[in-house]
Amino acid sequence: VxxxxxxxxxxxxxxxxxxxxxxxxxxxxxxxxxxxxxxxxxxxxxxxxxxxxxxxxxxxxxxxxxxxxxxxxxxxxxxxxxxxxxxxxxxxxxxxxxxxxxxxxxxxxxxxxxxxxxxxxxxxxxxxxxxxxxxxxxxxxxxxxxxxxxxxxxxxxxxxxxxxxxxxxxxxxxxxxxxxxxxxxxxxxxxxxxxxxxxxxxxxxxxRKKIPVAPVAQVSSEYYLRFTVPDRPGVLAEISGALGRNKISISSMIQRGRKENEPVSVVLMTHTALESDLNKALDEIARTDVCQADTMRVRIVKDA
CATH class of the missing domain: 3.30.360.10 (Dihydrodipicolinate Reductase; domain 2)
Incomplete structure (x- = not known):
């Protein structure tokens, strides 16, 4: 090891x-x-x-x-x-x-x-x-x-x-x-x-005493999220709406790389949220036509 x-x-x-x-x-x-x-x-x-x-x-x-x-x-x-x-x-x-x-x-x-x-x-x-x-x-x-x-x-x-x-x-x-x-x-x-x-x-x-391992759905963390979306009005509202309905609060956002007729990346950082709530929000977003690629999720570990 x-x-x-x-x-x-x-x-x-x-x-x-x-x-x-x-x-x-x-x-x-x-x-x-x-x-x-x-x-x-x-x-x-x-x-x-x-x-x-x-x-x-x-x-x-x-x-x-x-x-x-x-x-x-x-x-x-x-x-x-x-x-x-x-x-x-x-x-x-x-x-x-x-x-x-x-x-x-x-x-x-x-x-x-x-x-x-x-x-x-x-x-x-x-x-x-x-x-x-x-x-x-x-x-x-x-x-x-x-x-x-x-x-x-x-x-x-x-x-x-x-x-x-x-x-x-x-x-x-x-x-x-x-x-x-x-x-x-x-x-x-x-x-x-x-x-x-x-x-x-x-x-x-x-x-020895068996201590249960908590499912990752019970973990709370801040998150980095990268969405690949079409450059059109209303996209950010759909994403932020789905996050808000599932108790996910956005702390900051960056959108760059606008090119005509090409998707763009939208990067969001969240406040601390429960993994299961984030899963629900991302599932809701995936059911729409907003994302043109899989959403990238990276957990933020501040006490590392």
Missing amino acids: AGAIPVIRTIRHSFASDRIVLVQGIVNGTGNYILSRMTDEGKPFDDILKDAQALGYAEADPALDVGGGDSAHKIAILASLAFRTPVDFKDVYTEGITAITPEDIIMAGEFGYRVKLLALARRNQNSIDVRVHPAMVPKNHMIANVNGALNAVEIIGDYAGPNTLQGPGAGAGPTASAVVADIVDIGGKIVYGGAGKVSPIGIPLSS
């Missing part, structure tokens, strides 16, 4: 006496490499992916990396350790970066954010929130400034507060280092008779 970063040992040992409330960060070097270069160079996803494959940062079949699946497996492990409850990979909401465009990257920058493939596990009152998706992170946050194939994980405890680990997350060297470290750890337990005495999640399996 997270290449050469000792995040599992940190959670299991350094936070053994604390109550972890949040684990989040960048745990896939391939995705971060692609988004970083899209940000720096303004090139589309497909072009950067080809370069990543040529340099060995992406597999010949990159679906697990760019689709978010690799990050989802890793955050399921970290959430299980942090919250001492088994988290099934199938319960992790997962969304990849293949739909992110240079336009989205540019708009994020204008609003003061950078786009990152974020893995997040948060402790709620009666559930946990575990998900992977592109997120707009404030430029002044550490995670927003982790670039290239680097990984970074932030762990927040009730008493220890925030702790951040950063290091290489992709490539032969970091991967080999992490694998060999695990082999040495396992070998030491076998040699000294410690194997099997402690469960993988740090407490006896018989005493």
Whole structure:
């Protein structure tokens, strides 16, 4: 998990006496490499992916990396350790970066954010929130400034507060280092008779408590929305009307790129809203003739 970063040992040992409330960060070097270069160079996803494959940062079949699946497996492990409850990979909401465009990257920058493939596990009152998706992170946050194939994980405890680990997350060297470290750890337990005495999640399996994973529909967030619409009167009224009817409040809007007889992009930033309410609004908009392409949605994570 997270290449050469000792995040599992940190959670299991350094936070053994604390109550972890949040684990989040960048745990896939391939995705971060692609988004970083899209940000720096303004090139589309497909072009950067080809370069990543040529340099060995992406597999010949990159679906697990760019689709978010690799990050989802890793955050399921970290959430299980942090919250001492088994988290099934199938319960992790997962969304990849293949739909992110240079336009989205540019708009994020204008609003003061950078786009990152974020893995997040948060402790709620009666559930946990575990998900992977592109997120707009404030430029002044550490995670927003982790670039290239680097990984970074932030762990927040009730008493220890925030702790951040950063290091290489992709490539032969970091991967080999992490694998060999695990082999040495396992070998030491076998040699000294410690194997099997402690469960993988740090407490006896018989005493573990299953904490439910909250559906993503119950998540509240601010949102970036990009609509591709015809340049005609009344379009904005239809969009804002559907959002308003579903309790979605608009905080700001940008419309650019007017060309005769061609669709234009309308970018909206919302105030905090419930995901299920936004889903209803977007479904309502999709049933009209307003949008000429799928609406782009990116969650804004200000406490990243």
